[in-house]
Amino acid sequence: KNEVEQSPQNLTAQEGEFITINCSYSVGISALHWLQQHPGGGIVSLFMLSSGKKKHGRLIATINIQEKHSSLHITASHPRDSAVYICAVSPYTGANSKLTFGKGITLSVRP
Amino acid sequence: NAGVTQTPKFQVLKTGQSMTLQCAQDMNHNSMYWYRQDPGMGLRLIYYSASEGTTDKGEVPNGYNVSRLNKREFSLRLESAAPSQTSVYFCASSEAQYPGQGGEWTGELFFGEGSRLTVL
Numbered sequence: 001k002n003e004v005e006q007s008p009q010n011l012t013a014q015e016g017e018f019i020t021i022n023c024s025y026s027v028g029i030s031a032l033h034w035l036q037q038h039p040g041g042g043i044v045s046l047f048m049l050s051s052g053k054k055k056h057g058r059l060i061a062t063i064n065i066q067e068k069h070s071s072l073h074i075t076a077s078h079p080r081d082s083a084v085y086i087c088a089v090s091p092y093t094g095a096n097s098k099l100t101f102g103k104g105i106t107l108s109v110r111p
Numbered sequence: 112n113a114g115v116t117q118t119p120k121f122q123v124l125k126t127g128q129s130m131t132l133q134c135a136q137d138m139n140h141n142s143m144y145w146y147r148q149d150p151g152m153g154l155r156l157i158y159y160s161a162s163e164g165t166t167d168k169g170e171v172p173n174g175y176n177v178s179r180l181n182k183r184e185f186s187l188r189l190e191s192a193a194p195s196q197t198s199v200y201f202c203a204s205s206e207a208q209y210p211g212q213g214g215e216w217t218g219e220l221f222f223g224e225g226s227r228l229t230v231l
Contacts, residue, residue: 030207030209031216031218041224042201042222042223043154043222045219045220045221045222048216048220049215050216052215086153088154090207090216097142098144098167099156103152103153104153
């Protein structure tokens with residue numbers, strides 16, 4: 001069983017819809033990252049969080065440490081949000097340690 | 112522009128050839144990483160460096176060597192390339208801080224643009 005599981009595996013949405021991507025992990029962590037990768041492109045860090053909730057523009061990330069679960073929400077989705085979204089965790093020993101990645105969710109937003 | 116620079120972006124090798132992927136960051140980060148990304152596998156850690164002069168094996172280190180030459184640079188070497196090493200390689204750097212009990216980790220994580228390597 002992977003230490004980091006993401007769901008759903010693939011997701012298609014209509015422009016304007018509210019989207020939720022989930023990440024569950026089975027190990028103790030110090031922090032969790034949400035990353036975005038556009039087709040053929042590089043990887044960009046969206047959020048790093050270890051508790052509560054963070055918001056940046058139309059993106060909201062939440063984490064529940066007790067339940068070992070995080071969600072990434074996209075409000076008013078747009079075709080440019082089409083990308084792979086990857087969840088990664090830092091172990092409890094420290095957020096500067098090695099990251100463990102989920103396999104990523106492929107999101108397609110149709111106009 | 113601040114960030115992680117890795118070279119080359121594309122490379123084709125024949126089996127048995129050697130090459131070095133270069134990575135440099137200008138953000139004064141202590142931690143640097145090399146990952147490979149394969150279809151359906153996600154990102155897998157090859158090697159990790161917590162600080163200048165230290166390196167540590169990741170999940171898939173076989174066939175690779177690394178050098179943390181200084182704080183800025185972290186190179187990945189393939190001594191004798193094999194077709195199984197065909198992949199996209201990403202370098203990353205990060206820094207995180209913990210303010211103390213009751214606080215929350217803060218930090219940043221940056222990736223290079225990736226290097227697409229094909230071994231024939």
